[in-house]
Amino acid sequence: xxxxxxxxxxxxxxxxxxxxxxxxxxxxxxxxxxxxxxxxxxxxxxxxxxxxxxxxxxxxxxxxxxxxxxxxxxxxxxxxxxxxxxxxxxxxxxxxxxxxxxxxxxxxxxxxxxxxxxxxxxxxxxxxxxxxxxxxxxxxxxxxxxxxxxxxxxxxxxxxxxxxxxxxxxxxxxxxxxxxxxxxxxxxxxxxxxxxxxxxxxxxxxxxxxxxxxxxxxxxxxxxxxxxxxxxxxxxxxxxxxxxxxxxxxxxxxxxxxxxxxxxx
Numbered sequence: 072x073x074x075x076x077x078x079x080x081x082x083x084x085x086x087x088x089x090x091x092x093x094x095x096x097x098x099x100x101x102x103x104x105x106x107x108x109x110x111x112x113x114x115x116x117x118x119x120x121x122x123x124x125x126x127x128x129x130x131x132x133x134x135x136x137x138x139x140x141x142x143x144x145x146x147x148x149x150x151x152x153x154x155x156x157x158x159x160x161x162x163x164x165x166x167x168x169x170x171x172x173x174x175x176x177x178x179x180x181x182x183x184x185x186x187x188x189x190x191x192x193x194x195x196x197x198x199x200x201x202x203x204x205x206x207x208x209x210x211x212x213x214x215x216x217x218x219x220x221x222x223x224x225x226x227x228x229x230x231x232x233x234x235x236x237x238x239x240x241x242x243x244x245x246x247x248x249x250x251x252x253x254x255x256x257x258x259x260x261x262x263x264x265x266x267x268x269x270x271x272x273x274x275x276x277x278x279x280x281x282x283x284x285x286x287x288x289x290x291x292x293x294x295x296x297x298x299x300x301x302x303x304x305x306x307x308x309x310x311x312x313x314x315x316x317x318x319x320x321x322x323x324x325x326x327x328x329x330x331x332x333x334x335x336x
Contacts, residue, residue: 135155136156138154139276145298146299151274155245159175164239179251200253201250201254201255203316209236210236212258213239213260221261225259251282251283257310258312259311260309267302268305269302285314288309288317
């Protein structure tokens with residue numbers, strides 16, 4: 072089919088979001104900083120099948136970045152791919168900070184009901200989230216940019232949870248990929264007031280984590296809803312962990328939010 076758009080002139084000028092047929096998608100698979108694309112796979116005969124593709128500008132600075140591709144079927148993420156060119160092949164946790172021979176570049180892919188895999192240079196292997204049950208042994212991720220994460224709130228949550236390790240801070244959906252293979256056990260994302268989470272910043276990463284055995288919810292414990300348009304309708308923030316730690320994490324999050332909401336003397 073022919074590419075179709077549903078954009079205001081202002082949105083079109085920014086380069087996102089764009090709706091294209093799946094066959095047309097290859098023409099935009101080149102680095103376009105801060106662009107978002109969605110592709111209608113009309114030849115697959117699904118009424119609500121949408122591709123989400125997110126490029127990031129951080130590759131210009133040499134930082135961690137991800138090219139994220141997700142497939143939504145009626146608002147549900149059914150497929151996710153994360154390309155993380157600067158992520159070391161081995162764990163980035165404090166215990167294993169470097170890859171041998173400085174090897175970098177990982178590709179994570181997940182399909183609903185089929186698990187998460189990481190593509191290595193010589194093949195792929197299944198990955199699983201951390202099995203850590205004791206919060207004192209857990210490490211956690213948060214965004215480097217302060218607008219994307221209130222570091223003071225994350226620190227309070229970690230303190231109440233009993234986490235001893237310092238946070239690992241980096242931007243992009245690389246955090247989802249690293250957590251899916253057990254580099255850390257927790258990801259906390261509590262943006263400052265006024266910031267609205269966009270679906271293309273979490274769709275691919277969320278299924279990469281859940282298919283690796285993890286849990287991704289908002290601060291109220293609700294699953295992320297990708298069916299409401301380009302923004303996520305969230306309660307406060309996003310929390311990610313394994314099945315064992317999540318109940319403890321919820322308690323720490325609730326206690327910390329309650330403490331932060333109290334008037335300061």
